[in-house]
Amino acid sequence: MQIFVDIWPIAIATIQFAAMLGAAGHAMLTKSDVRSAAGWVGFILLVPFLGWLIYLLFGVNRIQRRARELRGLPRGITLPLPKPSTGELPSIESEERFELENLARFGQKMLAEPFEAGNTIDILENGDEAYPAMIAAIDAATRSVALSTYIFNNDKAGHLFLDALSRAHKRGVRLRILIDGVGSWYSHPSIIPELRKRNINYARFLHSFMPWQMPYLNMRNHQKILVVDGICGFTGGMNISEGNIILSRPKKPIRDIHFRVNGPVVTQLMRTFAYEWTFTTGEILDGADWFPEIIEANATHGIVARALPAGPDQGMNPIRWTMLAALTEAHESIRIVTPYFLPDSTLTAVLSVAAMRGVKVDIVLPATNNLPFVDWAATPQLAWLIDAGCHIWKTSGPFVHSKLMTIDGIWSMVGSANWDGRSLRLNFELNLECYDGAFAKRLDHLIDKKITVANPVTRQTISARSLPIRLRDAAIRLASPYL
Known part of the structure; x- marks a missing residue:
């Protein structure tokens, strides 16, 4: 007994020292931001026991590892993926002031999807x-309909799509409907029983209420994709909700913009859907x-375009x-x-630098x-951007859910991603x-x-x-990284 009394303080001190060194070493090796690394190392060393324990709980970035484990990537990918780029840049006629060639070359190194x-x-x-x-396209389908959405509400808009999908199902069209596991519960009751009742082939992305699955609730499929017969596509930021039907004067109107796409890039939309469907089902x-x-x-006079699928399973x-x-390539305007x-x-700094150099x-x-609360969290950094010369505007009227970006009136990006950590770090x-x-x-x-x-937002x-x-x-x- 006396031996135990003499040894246990040494054992606890040894555990504390080993855990402290291990956590500090992990922070130094994995944190790309030197201020974050220094902050965590200082906290671990100066707060006995709690320092390294809090680091293990909150400081270790498990998002990418968890996403890759969910995808099954360590076991190899069996899904059809885009072919590596041939190195040929898209033929783009533009004014020399905007270095489109440099941006296109960067894009080919960033992602394998080719420019079409x-x-x-x-x-x-x-x-x-x-x-x-979208409903007219579904009604014209003869082979297949692939629909991915974050929200599919059980309301007026949801039933418009539900009826169109039912008609397509009766014609023998192959249907695949993918709804996010969290987004499927945005309306009560959920649309899921209706899909089931009509024998429509659906699946829910990362849907589980089991406690051991709760860590994955942060990883949502936020993509909006509709591909009909593999040749007609729709994408953008719009969910399926009656709030988007402005002319019906909904209680909570939502202004948004969606896009109908035709041409070779539709195959990339379909490939993205197929990847998520295979992962889910x-x-x-x-x-x-x-x-x-x-x-x-x-x-x-076609548009050169390509799809940019992104998620936490990707390193960059x-x-x-x-x-x-x-x-960084903008010369005249960023919108x-x-x-x-x-x-x-980093994004805030690059925006500020662009404004200060005259863009x-x-x-x-x-x-x-x-x-x-998202608006509350955004307000402090708006002052910094205004000081750098950026113009901030707040639209009046109904909530605007659109996601648009243009550079120099030549290049643009549209889709489902917001300018926040959830879209650029956690969501697909x-x-x-x-x-x-x-x-x-x-x-x-x-x-x-x-x-x-x-109305302009001013420093005052x-x-x-x-x-x-x-x-x-x-x-x-x-x-803000989790909002």
């Missing part, structure tokens, strides 16, 4: 334009029903890095529309946000990268219309907030 010429992209405003076009989608040969929709998020590359604006320090930076945000997203002056100018026209009904209005409000915003900002 000869595409057409139609802009569809709100559910009033998007839903009829184990079924591999292949063959002409899903991947027919697609010719250029407009060989003369292609959407975030493409944003960074495009911002951003997003509902949630919580960029990390006109317009950032359009909703005045009324459906998630008020899909954007389209487009090289076409005419298309970028159409988006700029939409942005101009939003700015005409927007931000500084005029009361101390309790400023403390609230600063406190919420600490959680």
Whole structure:
């Protein structure tokens, strides 16, 4: 007994010392930000026992590892993937002031998806334009319908799609419907029993209420993809919800923009859907029903585009890095529309540098946000961007859920990703990268219309907030990587 009494303090001290050194070593080896590494090492060394324990709980980034484990990547990939780039750059006619060739070369190194010429992209405003076009495409389907959405509400809009899918099912069209596991519960009751009742082939992405699955609730499939017969595609930021049907005067209106896509890039949309479907269900989608040969929709004046799928299983998020590359290439204008604006320090710095070197930076945000705490967390850094010369606008009227970005009126990016850590670090997203002056100018026209009904955010209005409000915003900002 006396031996135990004499030994246990030594044993505890040894465990503490080993754990402390191990945690400190892990922080130094894995933290790319030297300030983060130094902060964690100091905390581990100066706070006995609790320091290394808190680091193990909150300091170790498990997101990428968990995502790769979920994907089964260590066991090898059996899904059809894009062929490596041949090194040929897209044929893009543009003014020399914007280094599109450099950006395109960067893009080929970032992601294997090739640039595809000869595409057409139609802009569809709100559910009033998007839903009829999408339902008409489903009604015209003869082979297949692949639909991926974050939210599929059991409401007026949801039943429009439900009825169209039922009609397609009765015609013998192959249906594959993928809904996010969390997003499927945004309406009560859920649409899932209705899909089941009509024998529509559906699946839920990472759906589980088991306690051991709870760590994965952060990884959501936020992609919005509809591909019909493998040749007609739709993508953007729009969910399936009656709030998007503005003309019906919903209680909570949502303004959004979706895109109808025709041309070779539709195959990339389908490939992204097939990847997520196989991961979720184990079924591999292949063959002409899903991947027919697609010719250029407009060989003369088509848009050069490619899909940018991104998720936490990738070491370098292609959407975030493409944003960074495009911002550094901007010479005249950067225009951003997003509902949630919580960029990390690197994106914030690059935006600030662009404004300070003379690029006109317009950032359009909703005045009324459906998630008020996101607006609170965003406010402190708006002051820093304004000081650097950026122009911040807040649109009046209904909540704006659109996600648009243009550079110099030539390059653009649209899709599902927001300017926040959830989209650029945790979610599975899909954007389209487009090289076409005419298309970028159409988006700029939409942005101009939003700015005409927007109010500028000034340094004075931000500084005029009361101390309790400023403390609230600063406190919420600490959680911004997870909002």
